Amino acid sequence: MNDLTQTPEMLIANLGARARKASALLAQVSDAQKAQALTLAAQALRDAAPAIAAANARDMENAAANGLSPAMLDRLRLDAGRIAATADGVDQVASLPNPLGSIIDRSERPNGLVLERVRVPLGVIGIIYESRPNVTADAAALCLRAGNAVILRGGSEAVESNRAIHAAMLSGIVAAGLPADAVQIVPTTDRAAVGALLKAAQFVDLIIPRGGKSLVARVQEEARVPVLAHLDGINHSYVDAAADADMACALVVNAKMRRTGICGATETVLIDRAFPAAARVVAALLDAGCAVRGDADVQALDNRVTAAREEDWDTEYLDAIVSVRMVDGLDDALDHIAAHGSHHTDAIITQDGERAERFLNAVDSAIVMWNASTQFADGGEFGLGAEIGISTGRLHARGPVALEGLTTYKWLVRGMGQARP
Amino acid sequence: MNDLTQTPEMLIANLGARARKASALLAQVSDAQKAQALTLAAQALRDAAPAIAAANARDMENAAANGLSPAMLDRLRLDAGRIAATADGVDQVASLPNPLGSIIDRSERPNGLVLERVRVPLGVIGIIYESRPNVTADAAALCLRAGNAVILRGGSEAVESNRAIHAAMLSGIVAAGLPADAVQIVPTTDRAAVGALLKAAQFVDLIIPRGGKSLVARVQEEARVPVLAHLDGINHSYVDAAADADMACALVVNAKMRRTGICGATETVLIDRAFPAAARVVAALLDAGCAVRGDADVQALDNRVTAAREEDWDTEYLDAIVSVRMVDGLDDALDHIAAHGSHHTDAIITQDGERAERFLNAVDSAIVMWNASTQFADGGEFGLGAEIGISTGRLHARGPVALEGLTTYKWLVRGMGQARP
CATH class of the missing domain: 3.40.309.10 (Aldehyde Dehydrogenase; Chain A, domain 2)
Known part of the structure; x- marks a missing residue:
């Protein structure tokens, strides 16, 4: 397929199909391996700090030339301290308790069937965010620790910084034996790709927007995939x-x-x-x-x-x-x-x-x-560790959303040959 | 407002605003009062059995004239036994444990703040269903017991039966002191009203379709409100x-x-x-x-x-x-x-x-x-009592959905004057 003829929908379908496959593989990866992947990713971020800073300098130069506001430039800026803090954040997610596998409840039926609800990954999560490049690392770490594949789409003004952070994290993730497609970034700044991602219900289970009110409003308006967010905090x-x-x-x-x-x-x-x-x-x-x-x-x-x-x-x-x-x-x-x-x-x-x-x-x-x-x-x-956001929606997770909000459950039924009368 | 000039969107906005108000009132009603409302509604269904049977006979006559299949006619048919079973089902929902108010988890922070997550009603639920008129009673009972207002839209072939069942239940609900708008039916068989309901995210928190694959597919395709359903059971x-x-x-x-x-x-x-x-x-x-x-x-x-x-x-x-x-x-x-x-x-x-x-x-x-x-x-x-459906979605509730799936939670934080450092 020639990139020039690839529509945003085709691009997202390709990323989505790869994320789905990675998600199935991730569901079988041990918690220790996922935590190790994050530890290696954090170290890779530290090792790549000069490259990330150089990429960020290019973003900052373009942004200044494009007349971004001082507040937006400050959000975009990565210095050594912010890169170190980002790496520390990834390490912190690695140190949180395993959100998966716990038994939510268990019951034994009169016919002897034993039922359990166990926590499992949600699947594939899309993160749409603005100019803060640290979200690339924070969101990837949280999604991955909860066993999910993630597709990241940051603001176009941070494209170089995000690619550098993604490349560094990926080296750690792959070194730990996890699939490379567990963490993908949308490889284009074309805004139509965001629209396609918001409609890719076949491939994406949940969209989380991180940014200002206009971003959240657009996501809530356009999305066909469920959205976890808050528009206002009045x-x-x-x-x-x-x-x-x-x-x-x-x-x-x-x-x-x-x-x-x-x-x-x-x-x-x-x-x-x-x-x-x-x-x-x-x-x-x-x-x-x-x-x-x-x-x-x-x-x-x-x-x-x-x-x-x-x-x-x-x-x-x-x-x-x-x-x-x-x-x-x-x-x-x-x-x-x-x-x-x-x-x-x-x-x-x-x-x-x-x-x-x-x-x-x-x-x-x-x-x-x-x-x-x-x-x-x-x-x-609230003691939840790092949060991915706060939801004012009423379904799934409400209030601060952390690792647990990035999981779902399934029912396990163990029998001894019971047929239903 | 003249009915002839009322668009489907206006109709649904009116129902939705009334449902929102009823939902706020319901959140303050005791569990005993809700259970009593259902007990009275069940009795009212029994008392109204002749009227319901007569309404159903009119539906059956129209349906036969319109050439409905024998299978669909069987689903539509209400006899004394089926009406009694429907009333018994409402009584059974009244006897289930209170799904609200329980504390999901509790923690005390080092600064002394005490956090609890408590179960609360979801809000307003829309039920879209086909020709089985008993769903009118089943769905209303489950939604109401979980403290939710409900908007019901049944198949047009069951319109008389549904109205008769709704009128009977409403008399019980109102007699118990609950708001009449807690259970509403869409007062038109215009299909455009379904489309408007599916898009009324401002007024409806969750849509549950009950029926065959084509209904579920349409709902999933058109809805902007979150949907709890399964399309297939392969x-x-x-x-x-x-x-x-x-x-x-x-x-x-x-x-x-x-x-x-x-x-x-x-x-x-x-x-x-x-x-x-x-x-x-x-x-x-x-x-x-x-x-x-x-x-x-x-x-x-x-x-x-x-x-x-x-x-x-x-x-x-x-x-x-x-x-x-x-x-x-x-x-x-x-x-x-x-x-x-x-x-x-x-x-x-x-x-x-x-x-x-x-x-x-x-x-x-x-x-x-x-x-x-x-x-x-x-x-x-699974021991959950009556179910409202089975969900293959990954968010909120998965598998059989009963009362718990019709609730959400909120965070309560109790302090002694703590300011955030």
Whole structure:
């Protein structure tokens, strides 16, 4: 087949068929061998650091010439420290407990059949990401450790960096005796290949987008393959009437301001009118350098507050801006979250255990917290090891997705000749 | 809004928005109340039996006038016995253990945060089914017990029966204090409404098709909402060299012939050349009234065997027909299953435990069996209570799907004021 006549669909079908074969082989590889492959891949990344840095320098030069923003250039940049951290991340995935083979449940039927559900790999996973080249290594390591073949498609501005990282990892993977097609990168920057990958349900079991809202929106819109993702993190911290004032100030400031650009950051603070220290909470946010957009009651608390518009309640700022609204108790807060939330992470701050449990039960989000900062919404903070992403979908895996979310199960039935009556 | 100007998309958006609201209310309803709603619905079905039978008689009359096949007429028919069995089925779902609220796992982090994953309802489920009106009650009961709102779309030939069943169940559901929109039926037989339902990802979390291959294929092709289903059950029984000959004959005949029309029926028998009683197995199938299509070696065993064509290895007969192939041991059998199976249910018959475990590990199907009939592939036989279907997909739920498959989880995080460092 001449490359010039190969359509994106043919290209993806070829990658997909090879991934399927690799996936079948991987399912038979021992966990020790997979862990060793990652250890070798991490070492190969360290050995290839000069080549990776050189490839990244070429990407950076092109990106600068193409006028990429300073923020995007920073994401694209790999220095010795970032390459070392990437290799360390691969080693860390190698050290996680084996996610496969465990028995989820077991039962013996009256007829003597013994049933078990055991964890097995998901199959073939497609990762679509933007300019951060470290995702090439992180995502490949997680998918592989869970026994999956992976097809990677990074941003075109990182193409040289991604190829260099992929080549290094592959040398380690192959040295450990794993199939080379276990980790493939889409060998073209043609955007049509992304469309073809998103529709390749025959070859790909799950697509995980890693990047900004426009990437996730496109993937969710176009994909025929199931997608694990979150579009928004419009997260709420609700300060209940019975909140401890010091705790409320500390948690709200942390939830909003610790890092404003992560999906677990609080975007809206709801304060019960009956909470006596609302002005202190608002002042704490302002004093921390946060712009506060409030309803009329919040504006009355502090003259630094500007007026919130209706769209503020549906905005993920990812910046040092917060919307604040006074509510009439827990039910009003729940209504606001149901109307404006994105089912990611929401928290209540209160000393009243009964209201806290009502909040935990009633809020329909992947993560619901009591007296904790929404910034804890993270697989590492949850003790899951490295995460591949956070899902606000309701199927398969919800919240932080780590190794377990990259597995499925099958039923094993052991009999002694039972026929069905 | 005038009905005449309402598009299918508007109709589904209206049903969907109401289902979403009902779903939020249902999430706060106690399990006892949901179980009581089903008990009352079952009683209402019994009370309404004459009205349901009359509605069904109208459907049967129209269907006969439209020339429906005898098989389809039989599926459509409701008599007193079938209505009673349907009501009993609803009672049975009421008696199953509560699928919600259980803690999947729990951990305490070094910083003192306590994490739990708890089972919660999935949300809104769409059921698309053909002419069997009992699905209206079965599916509604399962969805409701798991705390979900459901939108039902049955075959147009069963429209009167479905409306009568729905009206009866609704009276019980409302009497128990549950929202009427918890169980809705699409109030039109316009096929375009199905298309709109399949694309209503904003309102529907999961679509489950119940019916034949053409329905499932259409749903999988058109849906933008995730689908739980199986297209085919091309199941294999592999008779290993070390199989017990009597057991092999009994299991193969049961797996194929007990009921030929169910998705767990064996469609292809693979026999190791080294198994000494191959002719007995083939004869047992023929003597049981099964047509055998075999490769040249199988034809040589019995002159009643006809020649299998290549497409026979990829055919789900759902009839008293089986394809039989001789293979060169376990690896050859695994290759055949990987190439031709549909990832539903496959079995090995052997006295060799090591080879059995290799088969259980290597076959990539939802259900893999050792010395048991593939006809056991059924949620009831697995002890799950009533099943909503069997999934060959790899995400969320695999194999028989019962109440647990109609739930998801959320993360609860309880702290004492922890901010993230």
